[in-house]
Amino acid sequence: MPVRIISPVSPRTRSGDSTRTLSPRPGTLSGHVLGIVWNRLGRSDVFFRALGERLTESEGLAGVVWVAKPSQSVPPAAEDWRRLRAATVAIAGFGGCGSCSARSMRDVLELDWTGIPGTFVGHRALMASARAVAELSGHPDYPMVLTDYPYAVTASWTDEEAHHLAADLAPRVAAALVSPGVPPSEVSPSARVAR
Amino acid sequence: MTTMRVAPSERISYANLGDAIEDFFARGWTDGLPVVPPTVERVAQFLERADLAPNDVVGEVPTRDATVTAELAAVNAVMAGCRPEYFPVVVAALRAHLSPLGNSHCTTGTVTGAAHVLIVNGPVQREIGIASGQACMGPGFRANATIGRAFRLTIRNACQAVPGVLDLATFSSPLRYSFCFGENEEGAAPWVPLHVQRGLNSGQSAVTVATVLNVLPVDSLGRTPRPILEDIARAIRTRGAMTTDDFLEDNVGIVIVVGAEHVRLFHRAGWSKQALQAALWEMLARDSTSATDLSVRWPNPDCLLVVAAGGPGLPETQVIFPHLGAPLTEPVVAGRDSAREDSGLDRAVTRAIAKLQKILGEQGAIIALTEITSTAAHFDLEIVGVDCAECIMPRATLEEIVLHRLSEAAPGITRVTITDPRESSVRPARRDSEPNPAI
Numbered sequence: 262m263p264v265r266i267i268s269p270v271s272p273r274t275r276s277g278d279s280t281r282t283l284s285p286r287p288g289t290l291s292g293h294v295l296g297i298v299w300n301r302l303g304r305s306d307v308f309f310r311a312l313g314e315r316l317t318e319s320e321g322l323a324g325v326v327w328v329a330k331p332s333q334s335v336p337p338a339a340e341d342w343r344r345l346r347a348a349t350v351a352i353a354g355f356g357g358c359g360s361c362s363a364r365s366m367r368d369v370l371e372l373d374w375t376g377i378p379g380t381f382v383g384h385r386a387l388m389a390s391a392r393a394v395a396e397l398s399g400h401p402d403y404p405m406v407l408t409d410y411p412y413a414v415t416a417s418w419t420d421e422e423a424h425h426l427a428a429d430l431a432p433r434v435a436a437a438l439v440s441p442g443v444p445p446s447e448v449s450p451s452a453r454v455a456r
Numbered sequence: 457m458t459t460m461r462v463a464p465s466e467r468i469s470y471a472n473l474g475d476a477i478e479d480f481f482a483r484g485w486t487d488g489l490p491v492v493p494p495t496v497e498r499v500a501q502f503l504e505r506a507d508l509a510p511n512d513v514v515g516e517v518p519t520r521d522a523t524v525t526a527e528l529a530a531v532n533a534v535m536a537g538c539r540p541e542y543f544p545v546v547v548a549a550l551r552a553h554l555s556p557l558g559n560s561h562c563t564t565g566t567v568t569g570a571a572h573v574l575i576v577n578g579p580v581q582r583e584i585g586i587a588s589g590q591a592c593m594g595p596g597f598r599a600n601a602t603i604g605r606a607f608r609l610t611i612r613n614a615c616q617a618v619p620g621v622l623d624l625a626t627f628s629s630p631l632r633y634s635f636c637f638g639e640n641e642e643g644a645a646p647w648v649p650l651h652v653q654r655g656l657n658s659g660q661s662a663v664t665v666a667t668v669l670n671v672l673p674v675d676s677l678g679r680t681p682r683p684i685l686e687d688i689a690r691a692i693r694t695r696g697a698m699t700t701d702d703f704l705e706d707n708v709g710i711v712i713v714v715g716a717e718h719v720r721l722f723h724r725a726g727w728s729k730q731a732l733q734a735a736l737w738e739m740l741a742r743d744s745t746s747a748t749d750l751s752v753r754w755p756n757p758d759c760l761l762v763v764a765a766g767g768p769g770l771p772e773t774q775v776i777f778p779h780l781g782a783p784l785t786e787p788v789v790a791g792r793d794s795a796r797e798d799s800g801l802d803r804a805v806t807r808a809i810a811k812l813q814k815i816l817g818e819q820g821a822i823i824a825l826t827e828i829t830s831t832a833a834h835f836d837l838e839i840v841g842v843d844c845a846e847c848i849m850p851r852a853t854l855e856e857i858v859l860h861r862l863s864e865a866a867p868g869i870t871r872v873t874i875t876d877p878r879e880s881s882v883r884p885a886r887r888d889s890e891p892n893p894a895i
Binding site: 262263264265266267268269270271272330331332333334335336358359360361362363364367387389390393394397398414415 | 464465466467468469470471472473476485493494495496499518519520521522523524527528531532535559561562563564565566567568609613614615616620621622623624625701702703704780
């Protein structure tokens with residue numbers, strides 16, 4: 262007997278949302294203030310602080326706004342959103358766990374929607390969830406700066422590893438903040454969200 | 457309840473039920489087991505049973521732009537094999553989980569593969585056949601199995617927690633198929649049921665949702681409460697537990713499911729749940745002595761959610777360690793029986809007086825909301841397990857405090873009244889006992 266059923270998945274409603282446009286990227290980072298939204302994972306604070314110092318030195322940043330989120334996979338606290346208004350570019354991460362990666366991607370997207378262009382920084386092993394949130398949010402090709410092995414996914418790094426990683430990623434982060442970022446070919450088809 | 461303008465879910469036609477079942481597998485809409493096809497007619501029955509409109513919003517996961525409507529929840533409940541009368545329990549569980557402190561995005565996307573447990577209390581247990589005794593955490597009970605499964609299918613389908621997409625669990629867990637049971641309120645009497653401890657009254661039905669990092673059975677051959685609790689404390693202290701989080705603040709907790717044999721021994725010694733909580737809390741908070749004997753300091757004894765369940769046999773208690781979500785208790789509302797549910801007033805009131813309930817709990821009492829309108833709220837004071845009823849705040853003071861607490865959460869309420877059993881000629885029956893000081 263023929264049957265008519267209802268789909269169990271959410272209909273997508275936010276595509277084409279005019280409030281969700283990405284901000285223009287600056288031509289240079291010189292004189293800009295970098296917002297760093299740290300998700301508290303492992304020892305990624307050592308990495309992010311080193312990264313901030315390197316970018317200040319190499320790119321001539323005017324300053325850094327440091328935000329530690331209250332928990333790995335939640336948005337910054339209201340007061341921290343206010344502090345981030347002082348930033349003119351932003352990065353969020355270190356992804357490092359599934360929901361944390363996805364939330365860090367959303368953090369930087371939400372900043373971008375309000376005029377602060379940014380990029381996500383995380384581990385390649387967990388990029389699927391970050392990419393899924395980028396796609397659900399309407400920006401499937403949003404810039405991501407990814408690291409890979411031998412760096413541990415969960416940011417359980419030594420000081421030396423954290424500093425090495427900062428040195429390695431600093432030029433890529435700088436490039437992502439002033440250009441469209443990684444090409445779409447970076448995206449694995451399996452990471453796409455099922456519709 | 458908020459009703460939202462959302463695009464309608466897609467309607468799909470199939471030649472027969474078998475085709476629908478297979479296509480759901482192909483589209484990735486199942487948990488790997490066959491589902492009951494959610495026909496338009498069956499979904500309508502579920503919505504009617506809970507008196508919900510299709511676009512009523514049950515909750516949201518903002519990070520994912522996911523809105524769970526009543527229709528989506530009903531579709532997934534049908535798929536799980538629920539009966540219509542189970543659906544209000546599913547809705548209550550989802551409301552709890554999808555509230556901000558449920559931290560849905562975190563607890564369903566994590567590499568840890570955290571799960572959720574649904575603990576059902578109140579009359580609905582008997583009405584729909586929730587198992588709370590022998591083997592209650594395992595297979596064989598339709599209400600337990602399908603309510604837990606409906607919860608998980610909704611998380612998967614409506615909230616996009618799909619493995620490899622937004623669920624990045626390294627191993628995941630079989631508990632993610634379904635994990636739902638009831639508290640054995642009858643077998644544990646006179647212990648105060650969990651939902652009453654958490655601010656509802658004993659006549660209400662409720663579901664408590666807690667996150668599950670893992671479950672640890674503790675077999676203890678202790679013959680009296682303290683040796684049993686020392687064994688439980690040792691098991692928790694060996695492993696350690698997450699007891700603080702800047703986002704959850706004090707809304708953290710661990711679930712201690714006390715088995716029937718242990719409950720019997722606590723009863724024999726005259727120990728109440730509150731006494732158990734206080735003693736175990738103190739044992740857990742002792743200073744660390746080694747890397748395998750860690751101090752586990754919860755903010756207060758109420759963070760130990762003590763539940764009686766399971767059958768006779770092994771003298772065992774199960775410890776359910778949490779992930780990063782608050783344990784949350786939500787009333788089960790079968791049908792739109794009053795304006796209060798529409799406005800969410802009762803939930804706002806419950807939240808507004810949560811801290812007061814904790815203070816009262818320490819004095820051996822709770823207040824249970826019994827009636828509410830847009831301008832007035834009435835509570836019953838329930839005194840549980842104290843000899844000094846006069847030590848509890850006087851009614852007038854309580855009324856004043858509650859009114860003050862409601863001034864922001866429910867500003868329309870200008871009158872609060874409380875029925876105080878101390879003012880009647882009949883003393884309240886003791887529902888619980890204090891511990892035997894000799895133990």
